[in-house]
Amino acid sequence: MTAESLSAPYTVEFPFERTVGPKIGTFLGGLRDARLYGVRTERGVLCPPLEFDPRTGAETGALVPLVTTGTVTSWTWVPSRPGDPLPHDFAWALIAIDGTIGALFHAVDVGGEFARMSTGMRVCARWRQDRIGGMRDIECFEVVP
Amino acid sequence: MSLPEPVTTMASPFRMDYTYVAGVGRSVFLRGLAERRLLARRCPGCAQVYLPPPEFCSRCLSELEAPFELDGLGAVSTFCVVNFPFPGQTIEPPYVVAYIQVHGAGTRLMHLVREVEPERVRIGMAVEPVWAPDDQLTTSLKSIQHFRPVRGADA
Ligand SMILES: [Zn+2]
Numbered sequence: 001m002t003a004e005s006l007s008a009p010y011t012v013e014f015p016f017e018r019t020v021g022p023k024i025g026t027f028l029g030g031l032r033d034a035r036l037y038g039v040r041t042e043r044g045v046l047c048p049p050l051e052f053d054p055r056t057g058a059e060t061g062a063l064v065p066l067v068t069t070g071t072v073t074s075w076t077w078v079p080s081r082p083g084d085p086l087p088h089d090f091a092w093a094l095i096a097i098d099g100t101i102g103a104l105f106h107a108v109d110v111g112g113e114f115a116r117m118s119t120g121m122r123v124c125a126r127w128r129q130d131r132i133g134g135m136r137d138i139e140c141f142e143v144v145p
Numbered sequence: 146m147s148l149p150e151p152v153t154t155m156a157s158p159f160r161m162d163y164t165y166v167a168g169v170g171r172s173v174f175l176r177g178l179a180e181r182r183l184l185a186r187r188c189p190g191c192a193q194v195y196l197p198p199p200e201f202c203s204r205c206l207s208e209l210e211a212p213f214e215l216d217g218l219g220a221v222s223t224f225c226v227v228n229f230p231f232p233g234q235t236i237e238p239p240y241v242v243a244y245i246q247v248h249g250a251g252t253r254l255m256h257l258v259r260e261v262e263p264e265r266v267r268i269g270m271a272v273e274p275v276w277a278p279d280d281q282l283t284t285s286l287k288s289i290q291h292f293r294p295v296r297g298a299d300a
Pocket residue numbers: 188189190191192193202203204205206207
């Protein structure tokens with residue numbers, strides 16, 4: 001009897017779909033149109049939007065169009081894996097969209113050069129050609145030229 | 146400017162690719178399955194019999210004794226009838242998934258119970274393994290196709 005351990009490739013997979021509320025649904029619809037939206041709250045415009053303000057529980061207000069530029073407030077460098085938004089190493093980052101409160105989580109492309117990443121850097125959205133109304137309609141954020 | 150047409154649902158697929166490493170102890174069990182053998186191991190410290198056996202007792206951490214074979218006859222310990230279709234399902238519902246208490250083992254095996262109407266399955270029902278044909282034997286629990294009621298046994 002050999003003492004070697006057996007191993008095998010294994011995949012866990014489930015094709016979940018989730019329903020979204022009216023505010024997030026409109027935000028996603030905006031992404032499909034290559035436009036970014038936030039939602040009004042007592043504290044300011046929240047992006048990405050939520051249906052309810054997490055601090056007060058109050059229903060959030062009207063949707064407002066935003067610019068697609070922002071500032072990196074936090075980030076972590078990762079090697080690219082299959083299924084990731086970029087084919088080379090990149091950063092996952094929290095991005096404060098200009099004029100909003102909150103933080104949008106997305107990939108930042110600096111051409112695989114770790115040294116070009118910094119907190120406070122200015123970035124803008126790069127839109128995908130084929131958009132379906134989801135977060136991946138933004139391919140990633142890139143350095144503001 | 147008017148607002149965009151809202152999206153009502155979004156795809157949120159979950160997928161994780163990884164490598165399952167059986168471990169030395171579990172591999173003994175899996176290699177046994179490829180030979181139509183159910184290999185159990187006893188703990189020298191607390192006498193618990195594991196099927197499938199790991200390398201060490203999870204109660205007292207003793208290294209388990211040498212593997213020995215069980216015949217696979219057992220009883221349904223608990224079960225559920227799967228009625229719900231889901232993506233990737235390989236068996237048409239309804240079907241029965243059960244914990245099988247194999248005689249001589251202190252732990253239970255999860256497996257299918259077939260060759261019986263789901264509504265006739267009972268806790269305590271005597272069952273036996275149905276092994277795969279030779280060309281389908283492998284180092285996995287797929288070497289047992291399912292368990293079935295022991296013919297002539299009282300449930
Ligand atoms: Zn023990």
